[in-house]
Amino acid sequence: MNTYLVIQLARFGDIIQSKRLVRGLQARPRAVVHLAVDVSLVSLAELIYPGVHVHGLPVHGQRPEPERLLQGCRPVFRQWREASFERVFNLNHSGFNYILAGLFAPEQVFGYQWRHGQALRGAWPDMVFRLTRRRSVNPLNLMDYWGYFLQPALEPQAVNPAAVAKGNGIGVALAGRDARRSLPVPVLSQILAAALHATAGPAYLLGTEAERPAARQLQRALPPALQTRVRDLSGRTKWNDLMEVLGQLDLLLTPDTGIMHLAAHLGTPVTAFFLSSAWCFETGPYGAGHLVWQAGRACAPCLESQPCDQDTACLLPFTHKTVLAAMAGPGLAGRTSPPDPPAELCLLKSRVDDFGLKLHPQCGELPKSKEREAVRELLRGHCLGITPRDVATENGAAAWMYDETQWMLEQS
Amino acid sequence: MKSSLRILNVLPMSGGSLTVGRYCTTALRELGHTVEVFEAPEFCGAFRALKGQRINMERLAALENSFLQIVSQIVLAKVESFAPDLILAQAQAPLSRQTLQRLRRDKVATAMWFVEDFRVFPYWKAFARHYDVFAVIQKAPFFDLLRELGQENVLYLPLAADPAFHAPMELSNVDRRRYGADVSFLGAGYPNRHAAFRRLTSLDFRIWGNDWQADPVLTPCMQRPDERISPDEAVKIFNASKINLNLHSSIKAEPLISGGDFVNPRTFELASCAAFQLVDRRALLGELFSGREVAVFEDMPGMLEAIQHYLVRPEERRAMAQLARARVLAEHAYVHRMRALLDFARQRIGLGGADAGPADRGPAGRPSPLDGLPEDLRQDVRELLKALNLPESVSFEDLIWAVRQRRGTLSDLETSLLFLDEWRKQYARAR
Structure with a gap:
């Protein structure tokens, strides 16, 4: 048996975005895969990854009592020490992850490591860390980032099924974790109304208990004739209920959310709205056939942690008539390419190639597309170990992506 | 017991004070403090490599300076993550003036134990005032000189021994033959030692240590010349020898007995091993050991006479050596020195803040x-x-x-x- 451990201690969406890695490990001969997640996400992880041994650790939520934490975690750690993992994939740059890496010999651990009390980044995370300092030219989807912790990585086509409408209406994910990254109710209601005009099916409002007030506001903001088609499921779905609803939709309208990744996991078409700090190249829906409206102001993507001094101006183009027209277009909402794109907004469609997710502009343009493409080519060659298609293009990216330490020092 | 402190011990890259630094770490831990060590010797290889580059001298000097600045920066990073109450350094610890100024600005207390002869190692003039506490192994006129330069917190802190390491031991017959002699000396070859030891070649006399210049008269006595003797072997030599000669070094050949002030670490280490020693008179020796604990000579005739006397009186040797060890256990261990240093720092610079006091080791609250x-x-x-x-x-x-x-x-x-x-x-x- 080849036993692997993946430590993914981030949130809902990140569990799903680890799929390329986890499924890649499962596809290996005689593989036994263990996955550590926050205790609140154990049942989700079990649904996403049948056959994987899921371990829950208290990382998010209420601070646990010290003795309960020690008593709860210690048997898990003991079990891991005794499990003789061939490799441990430690996916997050967090204090918890570094500590867990300390249970294993540094050579066993890929990603975020611990050597005699010193936290260390492996070569691949270190390189991508440099990339995250220039987010506007970052073309690397998180699914591919974690996917390439494993070499060779799982084929991108084998990760998520291509998007196909399932026939049971539209879903609306109400909010992501940061309100600034989500469309406010007055904007969302216009988009939903336009989309509902293009289909006869119901609209399911999806979210947690915390989103119930927003769900009520959204319903009231719709024209009365459309209100009757709304089914408010916010705060009423467990993970399996949510998966069942998502798995039957024609379309999910969503900001950058875990629900979006779950829909993509199921092959349900997504039309996503990315603004503020959300950057579709990093966390867009994985698989072929999804659409993303990406705000493209010069300040995009911004930092969640910093206040916006532009009064969230990147929100304005989302109410442009072109967007609404595209949502109300024939076939199904958002399936056509509008001829007259608003400024500072771009519609992109997802595909996968030999490297991973690729987003192709359908209308509008985003800044720095050539630089982004150059970085992608460099990463593609780096991860696939292939001859460059256009070394001159890659060269500019190589100058800052490859630094002296990589050139001169042994890489872990 | 005073409250527990977090202490970062910044070791020098090499030299005698490095050994002292390591003993300080052990002692501080023994006293219940949390000690993090900056292992400067690990950077020594890179530093030495710079010197082997066959490059322009000015360039080399600039590079060495840059390298030391980097090492200092690493110390600062360690300070940031460890958040010490005190940084302890020994002579030649890689703390630049800039770093010391930064530490003072950030209110991180610093103490230097300058275990060198201030006349031979004069660089203290540029650095002493940047430390909050400056402990030294000499008294007048060094105290006044330091005060003149603005260093008010000067502490006389003589060297010491680690009684757990520098201890009496039963030697095997093999070791006794390998390390034993009627008279032994362990130390580096200084001019006064060369001159004095030429007079002892008729005895069963062994010389251990490095940095001895070729000297045909002494050659028969030299044991593994130019080889650095490890601390473990030193303890064996001390224990195996009937008389351990302890002649303090001098860069001048005359007088043979320099009559200096500070007392070297070997004095304490020999005493701690309960090894009999014959030591030259030092100005500060009398307050550390009495004539019943160590045998003292004033000049060459006195040394020769004492050798003859004690060689044939094993009981007398044993009695003195045991008293010497008892004195070390009572007063001259590194734990005593570290306790004195911390008490001084508490009193002078308020080290430990509100936590300091006669509480138990766990910081209150x-x-x-x-x-x-x-x-x-x-x-x-x-x-x-x-x-x-x-x-x-x-x-x-x-x-x-x-x-x-x-x-x-x-x-x-x-x-x-x-x-x-x-x-x-x-x-x-x-x-």
Whole structure:
């Protein structure tokens, strides 16, 4: 048996975005895969990854009592020490992850490591860390980032099924974790109304208990004739209920959310709205056939942690008539390419190639597309170990992506 | 017992004060403090490599300076993560003036134990005032000179021994033959020693140590010339010799007995081993050891006479040596020196702040790692504390630091404790 451990201690969406890695490990001969997640996400992880041994650790939520934490975690750690993992994939740059890496010999651990009390980044995370300092030219989807912790990585086509409408209406994910990254109710209601005009099916409002007030506001903001088609499921779905609803939709309208990744996991078409700090190249829906409206102001993507001094101006183009027209277009909402794109907004469609997710502009343009493409080519060659298609293009990216330490020092 | 402190010990890259620095670490830990060590010797190879580049001198000097600045920066990074109450340094520790100024600005207390002869190693003039406490092995006129330069917190702190290491030992017959002699000397070859020891070649006399110039008269006495003798072997030599000669070094050949002030570490180490020694008169020796504990000579005739006297009086030697060890145990161990240094720093610069005082080791108000744990877990944590040589009253923060210093993989208990610590940090950040 080849036993692997993946430590993914981030949130809902990140569990799903680890799929390329986890499924890649499962596809290996005689593989036994263990996955550590926050205790609140154990049942989700079990649904996403049948056959994987899921371990829950208290990382998010209420601070646990010290003795309960020690008593709860210690048997898990003991079990891991005794499990003789061939490799441990430690996916997050967090204090918890570094500590867990300390249970294993540094050579066993890929990603975020611990050597005699010193936290260390492996070569691949270190390189991508440099990339995250220039987010506007970052073309690397998180699914591919974690996917390439494993070499060779799982084929991108084998990760998520291509998007196909399932026939049971539209879903609306109400909010992501940061309100600034989500469309406010007055904007969302216009988009939903336009989309509902293009289909006869119901609209399911999806979210947690915390989103119930927003769900009520959204319903009231719709024209009365459309209100009757709304089914408010916010705060009423467990993970399996949510998966069942998502798995039957024609379309999910969503900001950058875990629900979006779950829909993509199921092959349900997504039309996503990315603004503020959300950057579709990093966390867009994985698989072929999804659409993303990406705000493209010069300040995009911004930092969640910093206040916006532009009064969230990147929100304005989302109410442009072109967007609404595209949502109300024939076939199904958002399936056509509008001829007259608003400024500072771009519609992109997802595909996968030999490297991973690729987003192709359908209308509008985003800044720095050539630089982004150059970085992608460099990463593609780096991860696939292939001859460059256009070394001159890659060269500019190589100058800052490859630094002296990589050139001169042994890489872990 | 005073409250427990977090101390960063910045070792020098090499030399005699490096050994002293290591003994300080042991002593501070023995006193219940949490000690993090900056292992400067690990950077020594890179520093030496610079000197082998066959490059322009000015360029080399600039590069060496840059390298030392980098090393200083690393110390600052360590200060940032360890948050020490005190930084202890020994002579030649890689702390630049810029770093010392930064530490003072950040209110991080610094103490230097300058275990060198101020006349031979004069660089203190540029650095002494940048330390908050300056401990020295000499008195007048060094005290006044330091005060003149603005250093008010000067402490006389003579050298010492580590009684657990510098201890009497039973030697095998092989070791006794290998290391033993009627008269031995262990140390570097200084001009006064060359001149004095030429008079001893008719005896069963062995010389150990490095930096001895070729000297045909002394050649028959030299043991493994140019080889540095390890501290472990030194203890064997001390224990195996009937008379250990201890002639303080002098860069001048005359007078043979220099009559200087400070007392070298060998004096304390020999005493601690309960090894009989014949030591030259030093101005500061009398207040450290009496004539009943060590045999003292004033000049060459006195040395020769004493050798003849003590060689044939093993009981007298043994009695004196035992008294000498008792004196070390009572007054001259590194734990005594470190306690004195910290007391001085508490008194002069308020080291330890409100926590300082005659409380137990656990800083007041800080949670103990045993608080609120069920009995089975409590027992395991106790075992861990024992393995880490920590008292049960240690603070949770200091336990975590000690666990982080462990080498190799972590146990399930250690990982659980670090996991708990991470929760505490996140909770503190969230608030």
